[in-house]
Amino acid sequence: DQQVKQNSPSLSVQEGRISILNCDYTNSMFDYFLWYKKYPAEGPTFLISISSIKDKNEDGRFTVFLNKSAKHLSLHIVPSQPGDSAVYFCAASAGAGNMLTFGGGTRLMVKP
Amino acid sequence: DTAVSQTPKYLVTQMGNDKSIKCEQNLGHDTMYWYKQDSKKFLKIMFSYNNKELIINETVPNRFSPKSPDKAHLNLHINSLELGDSAVYFCASSQEVQGGIAYGYTFGSGTRLTVV
Numbered sequence: 001d002q003q004v005k006q007n008s009p010s011l012s013v014q015e016g017r018i019s020i021l022n023c024d025y026t027n028s029m030f031d032y033f034l035w036y037k038k039y040p041a042e043g044p045t046f047l048i049s050i051s052s053i054k055d056k057n058e059d060g061r062f063t064v065f066l067n068k069s070a071k072h073l074s075l076h077i078v079p080s081q082p083g084d085s086a087v088y089f090c091a092a093s094a095g096a097g098n099m100l101t102f103g104g105g106t107r108l109m110v111k112p
Numbered sequence: 113d114t115a116v117s118q119t120p121k122y123l124v125t126q127m128g129n130d131k132s133i134k135c136e137q138n139l140g141h142d143t144m145y146w147y148k149q150d151s152k153k154f155l156k157i158m159f160s161y162n163n164k165e166l167i168i169n170e171t172v173p174n175r176f177s178p179k180s181p182d183k184a185h186l187n188l189h190i191n192s193l194e195l196g197d198s199a200v201y202f203c204a205s206s207q208e209v210q211g212g213i214a215y216g217y218t219f220g221s222g223t224r225l226t227v228v
Binding site for chain 1: 147155156157202218219
């Protein structure tokens with residue numbers, strides 16, 4: 001039973017355009033959400049997070065949007081760069097310090 | 113300086129063997145974890161451990177056991193390896209939330225285990 005789902009296994013975007021990665025969750029107890037970026041042969045690295053008291057969090061080119069009623073969050077990358085090509089994992093927890101439940105990941109390919 | 117380091121990076125072994133994967137973190141974090149990335153790329157929690165409590169995911173076979181000689185280390189020992197144990201195993205650490213601010217996890221680079 002997947003509590004965190006990333007329904008798009010891959011996404012291809014042209015350099016300079018916007019990348020939108022989506023994530024859905026089912027557990028209404030989740031109140032803290034994170035995005036991780038993973039390059040091949042490396043561990044996932046923390047990218048950006050959002051708590052349920054907010055609906056938007058921005059950090060440079062990265063913005064995460066949270067729609068609690070739809071149990072949906074998205075990561076926007078603007079403008080996309082070839083170096084953004086990686087696998088992006090969405091994760092959620094019930095409480096910011098608690099164990100994370102990960103989605104299956106979305107592979108983003110940014111074409112020059 | 114590597115914050116969370118795992119060794120070995122690759123491990124190929126025969127069925128039935130016993131093996132260990134080591135993990136060390138130099139971040140001073142309170143909690144360490146082992147995750148398994150399965151063939152579908154899902155990261156599933158196996159164990160979490162701090163100096164107070166070991167939490168085991170009940171789906172993990174008891175052939176897997178975490179061993180923590182001290183706060184900075186959490187090793188994963190696997191007995192009687194099976195073909196289905198082939199996967200990438202990630203170690204991670206985190207600091208307890210302070211002041212309502214969480215820092216997420218810091219992951220190691222993974223250990224690719226292949227059981228033949």
